[in-house]
Amino acid sequence: MSKIIATAAIRGAHKLVNRAEAALADAIKAKGKDAAIEYPNTAYYLPIMYLFLGQKVQKLGDLEESMQEARNLLHDPPSDDLWLPYLGDTLDCGVATLLAEETIEVLKCFMGPSPVNGIWLGFTDDAILRTQGIKLVDGRMPGFAAIVGATKTNREAVELIRGLQERNILVFMAGNSGGRAIAEQLAAEGVEMNWDTFLVPYGKEITSAIHALNFAARSAMTFGGIEPGGMKQAREILRYNKERVHAFVLALDADPGVNGQLLTDEKYATAAGAINFGFPVISDVNIPEILPSGICTYEHVVANVPVAEIITRAAEVRGLKIKIEKIPIPVPFGAGFEGERVRKEDMHAQFGGQYTDAFELLRMKPLDQIEDGKIEVIGPEIDGMKEGEAFPLGILIDVAGREFQEDFESVVERRIHHYISCANGIFHMGQRSIIWVRISKEAKAKGFKIKHFGDILVTKIHNDFSSIIDRVQVKLITDAEKIKGPLEEAKRMYKHRDDRIAGMTDDDVEDFYSCTLCQSYAPNHVCIVTPQRLGLCGAYSWLDCKASYQIDKNGPNEPVQKGECLDPVKGQWKGVNDYIAVKSHGNLKNFNAYSMLEDPMTSCGCFECICGIVPEANGVMIVDRDHAGMTPVGMKFSTLAGKIGGGIQTPGFIGIGKLYISSPKFISAEGGIERLVWMPRTLKEEVGVRLKERLQKIGKEDLFDKIATEENAETPDKLLEFLESVDHPALKLDPII
Numbered sequence: 001m002s003k004i005i006a007t008a009a010i011r012g013a014h015k016l017v018n019r020a021e022a023a024l025a026d027a028i029k030a031k032g033k034d035a036a037i038e039y040p041n042t043a044y045y046l047p048i049m050y051l052f053l054g055q056k057v058q059k060l061g062d063l064e065e066s067m068q069e070a071r072n073l074l075h076d077p078p079s080d081d082l083w084l085p086y087l088g089d090t091l092d093c094g095v096a097t098l099l100a101e102e103t104i105e106v107l108k109c110f111m112g113p114s115p116v117n118g119i120w121l122g123f124t125d126d127a128i129l130r131t132q133g134i135k136l137v138d139g140r141m142p143g144f145a146a147i148v149g150a151t152k153t154n155r156e157a158v159e160l161i162r163g164l165q166e167r168n169i170l171v172f173m174a175g176n177s178g179g180r181a182i183a184e185q186l187a188a189e190g191v192e193m194n195w196d197t198f199l200v201p202y203g204k205e206i207t208s209a210i211h212a213l214n215f216a217a218r219s220a221m222t223f224g225g226i227e228p229g230g231m232k233q234a235r236e237i238l239r240y241n242k243e244r245v246h247a248f249v250l251a252l253d254a255d256p257g258v259n260g261q262l263l264t265d266e267k268y269a270t271a272a273g274a275i276n277f278g279f280p281v282i283s284d285v286n287i288p289e290i291l292p293s294g295i296c297t298y299e300h301v302v303a304n305v306p307v308a309e310i311i312t313r314a315a316e317v318r319g320l321k322i323k324i325e326k327i328p329i330p331v332p333f334g335a336g337f338e339g340e341r342v343r344k345e346d347m348h349a350q351f352g353g354q355y356t357d358a359f360e361l362l363r364m365k366p367l368d369q370i371e372d373g374k375i376e377v378i379g380p381e382i383d384g385m386k387e388g389e390a391f392p393l394g395i396l397i398d399v400a401g402r403e404f405q406e407d408f409e410s411v412v413e414r415r416i417h418h419y420i421s422c423a424n425g426i427f428h429m430g431q432r433s434i435i436w437v438r439i440s441k442e443a444k445a446k447g448f449k450i451k452h453f454g455d456i457l458v459t460k461i462h463n464d465f466s467s468i469i470d471r472v473q474v475k476l477i478t479d480a481e482k483i484k485g486p487l488e489e490a491k492r493m494y495k496h497r498d499d500r501i502a503g504m505t506d507d508d509v510e511d512f513y514s515c516t517l518c519q520s521y522a523p524n525h526v527c528i529v530t531p532q533r534l535g536l537c538g539a540y541s542w543l544d545c546k547a548s549y550q551i552d553k554n555g556p557n558e559p560v561q562k563g564e565c566l567d568p569v570k571g572q573w574k575g576v577n578d579y580i581a582v583k584s585h586g587n588l589k590n591f592n593a594y595s596m597l598e599d600p601m602t603s604c605g606c607f608e609c610i611c612g613i614v615p616e617a618n619g620v621m622i623v624d625r626d627h628a629g630m631t632p633v634g635m636k637f638s639t640l641a642g643k644i645g646g647g648i649q650t651p652g653f654i655g656i657g658k659l660y661i662s663s664p665k666f667i668s669a670e671g672g673i674e675r676l677v678w679m680p681r682t683l684k685e686e687v688g689v690r691l692k693e694r695l696q697k698i699g700k701e702d703l704f705d706k707i708a709t710e711e712n713a714e715t716p717d718k719l720l721e722f723l724e725s726v727d728h729p730a731l732k733l734d735p736i737i
């Protein structure tokens with residue numbers, strides 16, 4: 001290891017620890033040692049302290065201990081005589097740096113001015129961590145890049161970022177180079193930056209890079225089920241990050257002419273901290289390289305890489321498996337564009353969204369009725385569409401394949417949203433006959449046509465479903481008259497499908513399906529997906545799993561034979577028990593599909609909702625991840641989530657998908673839906689239609705209004721008062737425990 005970089009990193013660590021201590025002293029002087037300190041919505045306290053020290057920082061005074069630990073880790077810079085080519089001292093200083101930066105950043109939240117302002121987003125809370133975590137899990141994101149600094153020109157910045165988005169790499173941005181920050185360059189070019197576009201600007205100061213690392217630390221604790229506390233576990237978490245969270249740092253200097261002189265001591269210190277996580281640093285300037293040794297199995301620092309080649313180089317160093325798909329359209333394409341919106345001012349034309357008729361339908365046809373790759377536009381092309389107006393859009397896809405089954409239609413159809421919105425400058429929302437699509441002026445200027453929807457769909461369906469689909473043709477209807485007939489046909493098809501799926505019960509099938517996708521994060525977790533209970537992430541129904549198995553026999557879903565029924569009420573089968581025992585690597589013995597109290601399903605970490613017992617009310621509550629407030633069990637979603645993730649059974653608490661709430665099998669072992677006493681108002685609205693239908697079926701329509709929300713109660717006492725006032729049936733059921 002080079003001495004220059006070690007000296008700079010160690011100097012930087014000293015500066016940052018000094019600064020953090022000074023900021024802490026000021027804060028204590030102003031508010032006292034007992035003042036509470038926290039990041040918003042996290043169950044991991046200050047994640048860096050929790051990870052490296054096992055310390056649960058809750059008060060300002062606790063930070064004195066953290067800073068003492070940081071100071072103990074500081075070493076003197078190497079002198080000529082005492083030089084060892086060893087990373088150890090620098091890495092210790094790296095940890096000291098991380099502790100100092102976490103202190104500096106949390107004190108900003110505490111003392112103000114708030115670090116969340118303008119384009120800067122600051123700390124990532126646990127709710128977002130979970131939403132994004134599933135993308136790392138299912139491979140939509142191969143990894144993340146933390147960019148520090150700025151590029152020479154804004155053009156270069158946009159190209160670099162588009163390249164990362166096209167490869168679906170999540171991008172964190174922090175720090176600046178001589179006063180310029182890449183996020184500011186992007187903002188100046190009108191690039192949309194937020195979690196939906198995979199572009200996350202943390203802050204202009206280098207210390208805000210800590211948010212990328214505390215995100216990585218929590219990923220390991222959330223999804224890996226690794227317990228924090230002390231250096232031994234810290235090493236495990238670091239190993240986990242090295243192996244599973246494929247991240248790298250891009251240290252960019254706006255002025256490479258000066259050979260890295262603009263890279264400050266603090267940046268070197270932060271780089272040493274990142275190396276501790278197994279994240280290599282790739283730079284466009286001439287900084288000293290660090291060869292393979294120590295923590296990483298690859299180079300720690302790779303220098304002198306031109307910005308245009310930096311993504312390819314980083315992917316090689318980090319061993320990222322990246323597929324870029326070449327779709328024959330004139331705009332960039334990738335999951336990084338999926339969440340991008342097209343604002344009214346930026347839009348050339350729109351379709352559906354209550355303005356016009358619009359729908360999408362995928363149906364199976366006999367092979368000889370399909371001309372593979374054929375794309376027809378019926379009605380005006382984009383050039384005939386006046387700027388700012390709304391037009392009809394029917395997307396009619398015909399597919400054929402010897403292995404294709406009717407059940408797969410809706411599974412493939414559901415991908416249309418993902419495919420179309422991955423095109424840069426195209427917005428797509430909804431499904432079936434409630435879609436809403438916009439094409440931006442920029443996309444039109446680049447040559448995007450209605451016909452290109454067909455190119456996207458044909459290419460993607462062939463790529464992703466080659467094992468079941470041999471031929472695809474697409475009709476795009478933009479004529480207000482000609483859309484009417486196909487729209488009616490589509491509506492008939494939707495109804496037919498709903499009736500079919502809604503009619504399926506767990507008793508009808510011989511096999512359930514497993515999902516082990518999340519084992520890449522939670523190695524012992526298995527979802528058992530049944531017709532009446534979908535995966536806890538909400539994304540995989542029994543039909544989806546079945547289709548996925550047909551498509552890829554070695555994929556994450558396989559049939560699980562129910563075998564002998566051991567307990568029909570709790571939902572226990574011998575075949576499922578045997579399967580779980582093997583797939584959980586011996587950690588689980590029994591599994592009950594319909595109980596939350598006895599041998600319930602495990603949780604990986606990406607549950608849509610958590611259902612938890614409220615003993616005082618003799619019932620259960622459900623909270624979804626979008627609800628940031630308190631719940632009647634005295635814990636927020638984030639705290640609860642921290643307790644039940646990681647692939648262990650937690651009797652009394654289960655992770656569930658939203659659709660399960662209206663299933664007849666919803667915790668039927670404990671009395672079912674009549675136990676439900678509380679959920680957040682927005683969730684209640686969201687699941688309202690289905691839940692009311694279900695209640696009507698069992699003649700309990702009045703229960704809906706008896707379910708409390710945060711507007712009625714946030715504590716058990718208040719909740720009980722409310723339940724008594726409405727005469728909630730849970731109060732009269734057998735004691736839940």
Ligand code: SF4
Nearest residue numbers: 515517518527535537
């Ligand atoms: Fe993960 Fe379960 Fe969803 Fe599969 S179904 S992705 S295992 S949460």
Ligand code: ZN
Nearest residue numbers: 518604605606
């Ligand atoms: Zn999961």
